[in-house]
Amino acid sequence: xxxxTEKAAREAVSGPPAAGPAPAPRPVRWxxxxxxxxxxxxxxxxxxxxxxxxxxxVAYSFTDWDGVSPELHYTGAENYAELFTRxxxxxxxxxxxxxxxxxxxxxxxxxxxxTILSFNVRFRNFFKGVLFFPYLINGVAIGFxxxxxxxxxxxxxxxxGLLGIExxxxxxxxxxxxxxSLAAVSVWRYLGLNFVLFLGxxxxxxxxxxxxxxxxxxxxxxxxxxxxxxxxxPVLSLTVILSVSGSLSVFEIPYIMTGGATGTETFVIQTVxxxxxxxxxxxxxxxxxxxxLIVLAVTWVQRRLVPxxxxxxx
Numbered sequence: 364x365x366x367x368t369e370k371a372a373r374e375a376v377s378g379p380p381a382a383g384p385a386p387a388p389r390p391v392r393w394x395x396x397x398x399x400x401x402x403x404x405x406x407x408x409x410x411x412x413x414x415x416x417x418x419x420x421v422a423y424s425f426t427d428w429d430g431v432s433p434e435l436h437y438t439g440a441e442n443y444a445e446l447f448t449r450x451x452x453x454x455x456x457x458x459x460x461x462x463x464x465x466x467x468x469x470x471x472x473x474x475x476x477x478t479i480l481s482f483n484v485r486f487r488n489f490f491k492g493v494l495f496f497p498y499l500i501n502g503v504a505i506g507f508x509x510x511x512x513x514x515x516x517x518x519x520x521x522x523x524g525l526l527g528i529e530x531x532x533x534x535x536x537x538x539x540x541x542x543x544s545l546a547a548v549s550v551w552r553y554l555g556l557n558f559v560l561f562l563g564x565x566x567x568x569x570x571x572x573x574x575x576x577x578x579x580x581x582x583x584x585x586x587x588x589x590x591x592x593x594x595x596x597p598v599l600s601l602t603v604i605l606s607v608s609g610s611l612s613v614f615e616i617p618y619i620m621t622g623g624a625t626g627t628e629t630f631v632i633q634t635v636x637x638x639x640x641x642x643x644x645x646x647x648x649x650x651x652x653x654x655x656l657i658v659l660a661v662t663w664v665q666r667r668l669v670p671x672x673x674x675x676x677x
Contacts, residue, residue: 423648430644442649452650455630458542459610465546466606473554477561478587495555502552506619509548538626545617545627557602564595600669607665608658630654
């Protein structure tokens with residue numbers, strides 16, 4: 364027997380060589396970094412266009428920068444001291460009371476229409492479009508339209524004349540009537556936004572709950588109280604926060620229609636004038652920081668007073 368034959372016979376008796384241990388999988392180095400790669404673009408935009416400007420505004424609030432000169436001097440907390448010692452800088456917050464009262468009416472009206480149109484009524488799609496359409500219009504266009512609407516001999520006076528009501532009131536001529544008129548314009552414009560938020564929340568409630576309520580003999584009011592109201596509580600809390608913060612930071616409508624004249628100047632209009640009309644960018648930055656802190660404080664208090672409860676409607 365040759366050597367080759369003997370080697371083949373030994374391999375046949377002993378069998379194939381035992382397989383070694385499987386190689387360990389190679390670690391994927393970039394698996395943990397994949398989510399951050401997707402977040403890189405939005406985080407960059409957020410930092411560059413949101414957090415960086417806020418940081419600059421905080422820095423400017425401690426200086427006397429006029430917004431034009433390349434030179435600025437650190438003044439400490441003088442801008443904040445001036446804000447809290449000059450009563451005229453905070454008197455403009457009384458104007459926000461008109462918009463705050465209007466926002467209450469706006470939320471109630473939006474909730475009413477959303478509840479009614481969530482049921483099967485005739486022409487509900489038409490009314491949905493009518494209510495939401497004002498929110499789609501540009502704010503500048505709305506300001507100019509209602510500027511003619513409220514002027515002497517304008518649309519409002521013409522309509523009242525057709526109804527036999529004669530008036531010589533200057534709707535934008537006194538602080539009370541001007542602020543009431545401007546607040547009404549804000550209600551007309553933003554009613555559709557709250558309406559859509561409420562309608563979406565109501566339609567997300569399971570239909571089985573309505574059927575069970577009807578079987579139990581519940582009318583529309585009982586359905587609203589025991590089914591709709593608990594189901595839309597988070598959205599209602601959100602709209603309250605948006606309404607309060609919006610009432611404190613009103614700018615577009617009064618700035619276009621009156622420019623802040625006739626006692627309609629809001630805190631934001633005053634801040635813009637400080638920065639661009641009186642060249643007090645440092646003081647305006649401090650005012651903007653104070654407004655931001657007030658909005659955050661109001662939001663925190665609201666969340667504490669009315670916390671979001673987990674509601675299981677399924």
